Amino acid sequence: MVRSRVARRGTQRERKKKNAVVLAAVVGAVAVVALGTAVAIGLNASRTQAVSADSAGIPQEILTAASSQDLTPTVAPDAATALIEVPDVKGMQLEEAETLLAVAGFSVLRVSTPAGDAIVGTVLAQQPTAGSKVGAGSDVSLVYADPDAVQEQKTVNAGSENIVVCIDPGHQLKANLDPEPIGPGSQDTKPKVTGGATGGTTKQPEYALALAVSAKVQARLEAKGITVVMTRVSDAVDISNRQRAEVANKAGAALFVRIHADGSTNGDVKGISTLYPAGNSWVAPIEARSLRAANLIQAAVVKATGAQDRGLSQRGDIAGFNWSKVPSVLVETGFLSNPIEDKLLATGEYQDKLADGIVAGILTYLGMQ
Ligand SMILES: [Zn+2]
Incomplete structure (x- = not known):
């Protein structure tokens, strides 16, 4: 609503x-x-x-x-x-x-x-x-x-050699189903930001899980001297997927990493997949680099967690990709509809493993390890 x-x-x-x-x-x-x-x-x-x-x-x-x-x-x-x-x-x-x-x-x-x-x-x-x-x-x-939030941070970092990574914790407290174009100049629209999945057993909302994992990724990247720009730091925001991509663009991010969790009507389905932009003219300039990042991050996250490897998924229909001008990936960290994975995802230990894997993939992509 x-x-x-x-x-x-x-x-x-x-x-x-x-x-x-x-x-x-x-x-x-x-x-x-x-x-x-x-x-x-x-x-x-x-x-x-x-x-x-x-x-x-x-x-x-x-x-x-x-x-x-x-x-x-x-x-x-x-x-x-x-x-x-x-x-x-x-x-x-x-x-x-x-x-x-x-x-x-x-x-x-x-x-x-x-x-x-x-x-x-x-x-x-x-x-x-x-x-x-x-x-x-x-x-x-x-x-x-604050509309200038990203700009101010960038100004502070100007002159340094800092690499910027933009992290986007998926969804938010309240969905905003108003339409927005799926890409620049498009007549096709999608809801600005949907409600996301909910833990079948734990009832944890995807937006809270996404922010928790994102915060762990942020801390690890910052410990490596990387500047992290978060699209949101609280659940009570109203930022559309297009606007999230624009945050990454404005920040001049080397990589835009979006963190989500999956849901399915089949409770047996489980595992991790990574989405990347491909298949339309909007994302053509970032497709190859996004694919490389997706490959590295998916492999590292599966290794760190031991989760089932559901592989990569190329997507041309995601506003948060189509509006992005920087290489982008979206990690589906597991299925909230699977009772075992839902409970694992709710633990700090498993979230740490996810963050370790995501960060390992990012650092490899950036040539930092
Ligand atoms: Zn999601």
């Missing part, structure tokens, strides 16, 4: 009212004295900006933690302060959210992410989440829609 912009505004207004109530309750509440918690997170679309935006007065270890992909809170043991409930600022404009949080006694870390179809400046995600109780003065990270 597609929600209209009017409906979203309505929701935003309701949230504002609710937050005013929450804030009043917080201010009036008796403070609970407890160990202060400095929370840092690693949503990393624009790491440098996140660090520079509010770096004054933030200890270096928190800044460092903020640049990692680790979502685990970091506890600063020396700050005994009152616990305050974090208000819900999702859907607000960034400045409004910052004001509310400042009044409530929090520091704000800005994390920009490509805007996609979201209204520019909208807060798309927050960490800690609404309702969490954390120490006064703690950092709250706000992921907000």
Whole structure:
């Protein structure tokens, strides 16, 4: 179901009212004295900006933690302060959210992410989440829609020899079934972004799995000195497949790696496959390099996981490929409809193996190993 912009505004207004109530309750509440918690997170679309935006007065270890992909809170043991409930600022404009949080006694870390179809400046995600109780003065990270997110990161990297890889965690919290052309100038359309698969046993949504694996790939690539541009760092985004390809194009990525999971009506079907663009004039310039990357990544992922090898699949009908000007692949990491693979995919250990394999393939493609 597609929600209209009017409906979203309505929701935003309701949230504002609710937050005013929450804030009043917080201010009036008796403070609970407890160990202060400095929370840092690693949503990393624009790491440098996140660090520079509010770096004054933030200890270096928190800044460092903020640049990692680790979502685990970091506890600063020396700050005994009152616990305050974090208000819900999702859907607000960034400045409004910052004001509310400042009044409530929090520091704000800005994390920009490509805007996609979201209204520019909208807060798309927050960490800690609404309702969490954390120490006064703690950092709250706000992921907000910023059309310049990729450009800023690229500017920071200008002059360096950094190789850029764009990672696209498939799907998002809510599908957007509005049509978009399947390629430049095309009359044919496809939904902007579909809902994806769901674990038959675990009920894990594909978008969450894709982001978890993507974050692991990101961390590994960054450890190798590669600049990673993520198309999304939160589930609550609205970025079409065309827009995802455009993020990779804008970033000047050496490779665009899209991470998904499969589904089938046959619960016995399992294994990993890698899709690559081929068979139309849009992708002709990237077909050969994409095929090479797909071959290397598929082989490495199958080796790392021991999963069934379903081989490569050439596709000319995928908007996220047809709009891409850089070599592109899409890894189907397993079948959420297969009970065994579904449970494996839900574990950090198996996700690590997937990430190891994907990264090994990427590094070979880039000539880095
Ligand atoms: Zn998918």
